[in-house]
């Protein structure tokens with residue numbers, strides 16, 4: 001009998017642990033290693049597989065961690081690890097306004113260092129104020145590493161050569177530096193005095209198990225020291241949880257995989273679950289847990305149980321769950337006023353609600369929490385949202401997006417979601433652009449690049465249709481024809497001289513139109529325009545040389561007021577510097593008489 005059995009199991013629940021990190025940095029391997037070690041170390045069945053989670057009890061942790069964990073020092077029952085595959089965003093899941101995970105492990109590959117998803121995970125951890133430690137994984141890949149299976153870190157560290165130790169230290173300090181760049185003070189875990197102020201970095205290998213004893217010891221210590229009070233629950237009370245995933249299950253219809261963090265859920269309970277439109281009130285049909293390993297050969301993967309208590313991962317089958325959302329709250333009604341429970345669920349949903357505008361992009365995400373994270377990031381990027389929903393991108397999302405007036409809003413931004421195949425087709429037909437990724441900032445970056453490119457293309461077409469400023473001078477001894485039209489050699493001083501534009505000369509503050517450009521030739525070839533610095537011959541319809549115009553005269557392209565306004569207010573950064581100079585000189589002249597000209 002282990003000590004845990006003699007304690008009161010009704011008072012403290014298991015802390016919920018999230019493992020997160022960049023793709024391929026080893027989240028699954030680390031969990032597998034912990035699970036594997038637990039199966040080997042503990043008596044068979046000591047760890048329990050939950051739906052979407054694995055519970056590792058204190059006595060097993062103590063077996064794995066050896067002298068690093070003395071079970072007498074702890075009264076928390078162990079750790080509940082949420083499984084990560086496919087749900088890296090579960091870090092955004094909430095429980096009553098806080099993060100669902102009580103504590104987290106951020107896995108960072110020592111060779112790879114910080115990567116986009118590492119930063120994103122860090123951001124979410126910071127925002128939700130979830131305590132966490134960093135597992136610097138894959139230490140066994142340091143060249144020359146001498147592996148010591150399942151060893152605590154200090155023993156295996158001592159067994160390495162100086163060079164190996166130095167290489168590892170360099171990588172570890174790089175990670176500590178990365179954390180510091182993010183405004184977090186961190187150090188190797190054995191140097192950390194106060195884990196609330198400093199992030200502990202634990203070197204580990206998910207492959208050899210080195211450092212895993214330390215990792216478990218630190219997690220256990222951190223939970224016990226800083227989280228004990230939060231773990232005090234009324235185990236027998238009505239269950240409270242968060243939907244991890246909504247799934248069709250053969251023989252059971254729509255089910256919700258739920259992490260229960262408070263109380264108990266029973267097979268005869270009434271539930272209120274957060275839904276797409278309104279809270280769903282339903283009766284539990286079955287509470288399901290995975291079958292123990294020994295019975296895996298049976299047809300059904302699940303077995304029905306009468307009740308489950310927090311903290312646990314369970315599958316709940318009940319009618320009317322089709323509209324349930326990942327990330328939404330789940331509450332047992334039992335002996336309470338149903339309306340009051342509905343009110344609580346509504347309040348929690350309202351707390352995560354996204355502000356929408358009359359116009360904007362459509363946003364889809366895999367859970368309520370990640371939807372909120374997307375909305376926050378979009379608000380920061382000043383991108384308005386017209387509709388935000390949990391779920392894959394479906395044809396009706398395309399319909400919503402396709403009604404947008406602005407092209408840049410005929411878009412759907414999806415985080416960690418799939419695009420249903422008929423939606424993809426509709427998007428093409430309706431010219432709706434889809435942006436999906438499993439890194440929030442990637443989605444937003446791609447979208448912003450798209451908007452920038454589109455706006456640039458639009459400006460280019462505007463520029464094509466606008467008269468460009470130009471200042472040019474008639475060269476002495478370059479009069480080729482007096483009139484009808486006058487043909488003269490000119491040099492463009494600044495700006496772009498275009499064919500068919502009207503030409504003005506300035507006398508004082510008054511522009512006088514002298515004619516219209518009816519042809520530009522450069523070395524005998526017809527051209528459409530001449531840029532600053534170029535010498536060309538120009539045919540000007542209207543004036544006669546010697547009367548309205550003379551050799552050495554300075555002439556200007558006549559700018560319509562509307563064009564001048566667009567150039568100054570919208571395109572100033574798009575046009576070349578010399579053209580801007582010509583524009584400003586032109587505006588100065590104009591505004592001497594009329595200060596509001598072109599404004």
Ligand SMILES: Nc1nc2c(ncn2[C@@H]2O[C@H](COP(=O)(O)OP(=O)(O)OP(=O)(O)O)[C@@H](O)[C@H]2O)c(=O)[nH]1
Nearest residue numbers: 022023024025026027028029137138141205206207
């Ligand atoms: N040498 C070595 N390889 C490792 C270690 N941990 C993980 N790997 C390898 O790295 C690869 C990725 O590991 P996973 O556990 O799948 O990574 P993950 O972070 O869960 O990846 P996703 O679930 O796809 O996000 C696999 O090939 C693992 O075998 C380690 O400590 N040492």
